[in-house]
Amino acid sequence: METNTAILLSIIIPLSAAICNIYIKKHPNLRDSITLISSILTFLNVCIILYNVGNNTTDPMILFSVANGLNISFHVEPLGLLFALLASGLWIVTHIYGVGYMRKNKEENHGRFFACFSLAIASVIGIAFSSNLFTLFFFYEALTLTTYPLVAHKGSSEALRGARTYFGILIGTSIGLQLIAIIWTLVIAGTLDFTRGGILLGNIEGPLVALLLFLYIFGIGKAAVMPFHRWLPAAMVAPTPVSALLHAVAVVKAGVFTVLKVGIYIFGIDFLKESGASYWLMWLAAFTIIAASLIALTKDNLKARLAYSTISQLSYITLGMALATSMGVLGAGLHIVMHAMGKITLFMCAGSIYVATHKTKISEMAGLGRLMPITFVAFLVGSLSIIGLPPLGGSWSKWLLILGAADRDQFLIILVLVLSSLLNVAYLVPIFVKGFFLEKKSSAPQKCLESSISIWLPPTFTAFCCLVLFFVADDILIFLTPIISLE
C-alpha cells in the first residue's frame, strides 16, 4: 500500500469507528467488535508505514490547503512513527480492557465514550504524522476537544469541575501561548514546516529565543510542566481506561512529543544548545521532576499518585530536550515509549483494583495483593520499570538521560535524576508491599478477586512488554538516530 494512503487510513479508520460507535446503539457486542477491529486495522496500517518507510523521512503530503501557505499535511519521520506505533498498539490493549471495565463497572453512555475514544486516537495519529506546526496545532486542539467529554463522562459535579480545569488549562495555554508562539514563528521564519536542523536559525537571536521557547513550553500544556500541570490530576475523574491510554500515553505523550518536535525540528538542537535558550527549561523540568514526585508521596488516592508520577516522568522528556544533546534527545524519545508502557500498566492495575473492590485509596489496599496476585505483580513490574531498574525498559531511557546530562557537565541534573528514582521507589513500592505483606484488617472473603480476563490480561501483557523493551531498546535507539543527525 502507498505510504500516504496508509497515513490517511490510519486517521480515517478511527474516525469511522467513532461514527459506528454513535449509531450502533442496540448491539453493544457488535459495536465493540467493530472498534476492536478498527484498532487492529489502525495498528496494521501503522505497521505497513513502518515496513515501507523504516526510519526515513518522507516528503510532506499536502492533504489540502486552508489558506495560502497554511496546509494540512502529513509526513513520516522516526519520532512520529514511533509515537503512532505506540498509541495505536496500546489502543488495542486498552480497548479490550476498556470494554471489560465499562461493562463490569456499569458505566453509562458507552457509545459516546468509545466514540470520543476513537476520535482522540484519530487526533493522536494526526499529531504523530503532521508535517508542520499548523497541522499539529489543528490535531492538538482536536485532541483536547475530543477528550473533554471523556473526562466529564460521569456528569457529576466533581467530574464537571475536573473537566473544567482540564479543558480550561489545556485550551487556555494552547490559545493563549502556543498559538502566539506558532504565529510568531511563522512571521519570523516564513514557514511552519518541520525541518531537520530547525527553521529559526538566523531569524531570531538573543533573549527572544528563550522567550519563544517559553511560549512554546507553557503553550504546550499537555506536557504538564509546572505550573501548568493541574489539569492532569483533575483529569483523573475520568473512567480508568481514559486515564490509562489517554492520560498516561496518548494525551500527555502528545504534549511531550510536541515539545520534542518543536525542539528538534523548529528550533534545532544545535541552535538551542548554542543560544543557551533552553537553560532555564532544564532547571524548570528538574524542579517539576522533584516537586511532582514529592507531591505524589503525599497522595493517598492511587490514581492521583500515579497522575503526579506522570507529571514527574513527563518532565524527564522535557528535560532531555532541554539538555539539547544528542544523548538527551534520544533518551527523551526512548522515554516516551518506556514510560508509556510502564504507566499504562500501573493505571490498568489501578482500574482493575477499583472494579474488583471499589477501593481508590492506597491506605485501604492492605492485603489486597494476596487476593489479586496477577494485578499486583503486574503493578510491581510496571513500578520497577518506572523506577528504572534493569531488566526493565525504563532503565535505558534514564541511563541515556544521565549520559546526556553528563555531556553537558550538569552534575546537579544527574543528582536530580538519581534522587527522583529514589522518590519513585518511595511512592510506588509501598503500594505493592502493602498489598502483599500487610494483613487485611476486615474479615472480607479470602477468595481470588481477579475480575474477568479482559481486565487482568491487558496489564499483564503490558507488564511483559516492559520486560521485552529492555532487550529491544537498542533497536529503538538505532531507529531514532536519524532525528539527531543533520545530513
Added chain:
Amino acid sequence: MSLEASHDLAFSLSDNLPILQVLVPFIAAPLAVVIGNRIISWWLAFISSVISLLIATTLLGKVIDGSVISYQIGGWAPPLGIEYRVDNLSALILFLVTLVSTIILPYAYKSVNFEIPKEQHTLFYAAYLLCLTGLLGVVVTGDAFNVFVFLEISSLSTYVLIAQGSYRDKRALTAAFDYLIMGTIGATFFVIGIGFLYMATGTLNMVDMSNLLKGQESLSTVRSGFAFIVIGIGLKLAIFPLHFWLPRAYTYAPSAITAFLAATATKVAVYMLLRFMFTIFHPTFLSQISIFEYIILPLAILAMFSASIIAVYQSDFKKLLAYSSIAQIGYILLGIGLMSETSLTAAVIHIFNHGITKAVLFMGIGAYVLQGRGSFLSDLEGIGKVMPWTSAAIVVGCLSLIGVPGTVGFISKWFLVKSALEIGWWPVAIAIVLTSLLAVIYCWRVIETIYFKPLLSKNLTSETPISMLLPIWVGALACIYFGLNAEAIMTTSQMAAKSLYAGSFGSL
C-alpha cells in the same frame, strides 16, 4: 441603456445586475402586502432572496479578479447621476447578506409561525424584504446620499421587525424604541456629515468626492464632516460606548430577525465605515489625524474586554451572544485599527466569518425557544440529550466563536494575531488571545449547561423540525467548510483590503 441591450435579454440582465440586486426585494415587498396571503408572502421573500443570492454570486464572480462594475442609473453619467459601484469588498458583503438571508428564510417560516400572530405575517415579510433592500442598497451604491436613503429604509424596517418580538416578550417594544432613538440620532449625524462634505465638494458621488477632497483635508468643514459620519456609523455599528441599544434589541427581537440582524446589519455598518474612511477619505488622512491609535484601537480593545466580561455573567443565552457580538465587532475594528494590509484582510475575513457564526448560534437559540420554550441558561439544562442536532450545531458555533482550528473563527483570529505580530504590536496580540479565553469561558458555560446538566422535566421535547434544522446545519457546515478551505474568502478579502489600503474604490 443602450438600445441593443434590450434585444438581448440575457445580456441586458447581466448588465443590470447592480440595480436588480436592490430592485428584486424592493418590488417583492409591496407585492407581498398587495397579495396579502401569508404563505405567498413567505414564498415571495424566499424567492427574491434566492434571486438576490444568485445576483450577488454572479457579481462576486465578476469582480473577484479585482475589476470594478460601475452602473449608471437611468444612463446619467456620474457625478451628476447616481452611480452603483461594485468592487471586491462590496460584492463579498452582498454575498454574505444574501447568503444569510437565503439560509434564514426557510428557518424563519416555522419560527415566525410560533412567535408572531398569523395576521402579522404578510407585513412582517414585507418589512423583512425592505430591510434586505436597504442593506443591499447601502452596499451596492456608489453615492454618498444614496447610502443614507438605503440606510433609513433598512433601519426603519428593522425597528418594526424588532418590535414584532413583543408577542413573545413585551420588552421588545422598549428595545425597539431605544434602537429607534439611537438609530435616528446616528442617521442624523451621518446625514449632517454628508452635508458638510457636500458643502466642501459640491458632489455626492463617492469617487468624485474622494478626488475633490484631496488637498482639502485640513478644512474644518471636512474634518467635522468626517467626525459626524464616523460617529453616525459608529452608532449603527455599536462601536463600544455607542452600543447600548444592541443587547436589548438582539435579545427581544424575534429569533429569525436576531439571527439575520446579527449576521448582516452590523456587518453592513462596518462596510460603510470602511467605505467612508478609506475610499472617500484617504488612508493618509486617517493616519494624519491618528484616528486609529487614539480612537479605533482603544475602543476596539475596550469593547473586546468589557463586552466579553459582561457576556460571561449573562444568564440569558441570547443576551450573552449579543454581548459577544459587541466584542466581535471589537475584533473587526481592531483589524481596521492596526492599519496594515494583513490586518485589514483579517477584518474583512472576520466580517464574513463572524456573520455566519452568529447566524448559526442565533438560529440555534431560536430552535431552543421554539422547542424548549426559553433562552435562559436555566431553561436549557440537559437539552443536548433531547435536541442533539441543534445542540451539536450550537457547539460548532461556539467553537468558531472561540476560534478553534477547523472553524472560520480560527481563520480570522489567526490572521488578526499574525497582523499584530507582523508590526510587532505584542500587547494587541495578547489582548486578542486573552479575549478568546473569555470566549472560552462564556461558551463553555453554555456547553456544560446543554450537555452535562441533568435534563429538566419540562424540557422533554423533541428535535427541531427539519425545516429549521436544515438551515442551522447549512450554516454550521459553512462555518466548518470556510474554516478548512479559506482560500476563496482569503483571496477576495486580500484584494479588497489591498484596494482599501490604497484608498481607492476597487481599482488599484
